[in-house]
Amino acid sequence: xxxxxxxxxxKIIKASFFNPFFMNSKIKIQFDKLEVLKTKLLDQLTxxxxxxxxxxxxxxxxxxxxxxxxxxxxxxxxFEYISNKSQDTASLNETGLKESWRMFLLHxxxxxxxxxxxxxxxxxxxxxxxxxxxxxxxWQSHREQMKELLNNQDEKHLHLKIFKHPRIGYINMFQTxxxxxxxxxxxxxxxxxxxxxxxxxNN
Numbered sequence: 001x002x003x004x005x006x007x008x009x010x011k012i013i014k015a016s017f018f019n020p021f022f023m024n025s026k027i028k029i030q031f032d033k034l035e036v037l038k039t040k041l042l043d044q045l046t047x048x049x050x051x052x053x054x055x056x057x058x059x060x061x062x063x064x065x066x067x068x069x070x071x072x073x074x075x076x077x078x079f080e081y082i083s084n085k086s087q088d089t090a091s092l093n094e095t096g097l098k099e100s101w102r103m104f105l106l107h108x109x110x111x112x113x114x115x116x117x118x119x120x121x122x123x124x125x126x127x128x129x130x131x132x133x134x135x136x137x138x139w140q141s142h143r144e145q146m147k148e149l150l151n152n153q154d155e156k157h158l159h160l161k162i163f164k165h166p167r168i169g170y171i172n173m174f175q176t177x178x179x180x181x182x183x184x185x186x187x188x189x190x191x192x193x194x195x196x197x198x199x200x201x202n203n
Contacts, residue, residue, distance in 0.1 A: 023151050024158060030177035031150060034075075037184055038143065041068065041191065042136055052198050054129050064194045065130025071184055072139045073125055078163060078180060079146050082173070085162050086149070092160040095172040099161070102168035103175050110186040 023031065045053060045064065053065040062070070085092070153173060161170035165179065 023147075024153070024155060026174060027150055027153070027158070027177055030174075030181055031147065033181050034177075034184070035143070037181075038071075038139065041071075042132075042139075044195070045132060048198065050129075050132075052202070053132050055194075055198055055201075057194070057197055062126075062190075063130065064191065064198070065132060065135070066126055067187055067191055067194065068132070069126065069130050069135060071187060072135060072142065074183060075139075075146065075180060076142050078176060079142070079149060081164070082162050082176065083145075083149055086153070086157070089157050089160055089162075092157075092162065094159045095161055095170070095175065099169070099171055099175065103171060103178065106165070106168050106179065107182050110182045 045068070048064070054063045056063045056066075150173075158173045160172055162173050163176045164170050165176075171179065
């Protein structure tokens with residue numbers, strides 16, 4: 001037992017030496033929620049074949065695969081932006097009441113089944129057909145990069161204006177993680193609707 005404790009403690013010391021920061025507890029809660037949701041959604045889709053995954057109820061509507069691709073892509077674009085901004089935080093200011101109010105309004109709108117037009121950089125990247133296995137691999141890879149980025153954030157930088165949301169402007173890291181979770185939940189009704197339609201077609 002003593003040997004196990006010593007080895008475990010040495011691992012913690014070693015990890016601390018190479019990485020002086022640990023993920024903030026509030027950020028970790030948001031990250032863990034994303035992990036649970038991603039796992040649940042991807043596991044749900046394992047029972048469907050490629051035709052079902054790429055089934056579109058109408059020409060102007062997304063398939064299940066495209067919705068999942070969208071969720072992954074939003075995450076990827078957000079953290080590419082944050083990763084770039086994190087290289088130089090000296091010129092960034094802290095968020096305040098204005099940003100908190102805008103976040104409140106954004107959360108309020110995302111709770112309703114209102115269709116928002118995706119930003120051009122996201123909408124233009126949408127492929128016609130989705131390979132779910134490749135999407136699963138890419139999403140997990142980018143999620144690991146996200147985790148590393150969050151683990152290396154200095155606590156004093158978490159309130160800085162790190163991400164520019166296309167509709168409400170600059171928000172901090174806490175708000176950004178909250179936005180991603182709210183965005184994903186916003187699409188749950190759409191996903192459940194598509195699942196119901198696919199099941200009906202195959203009964």
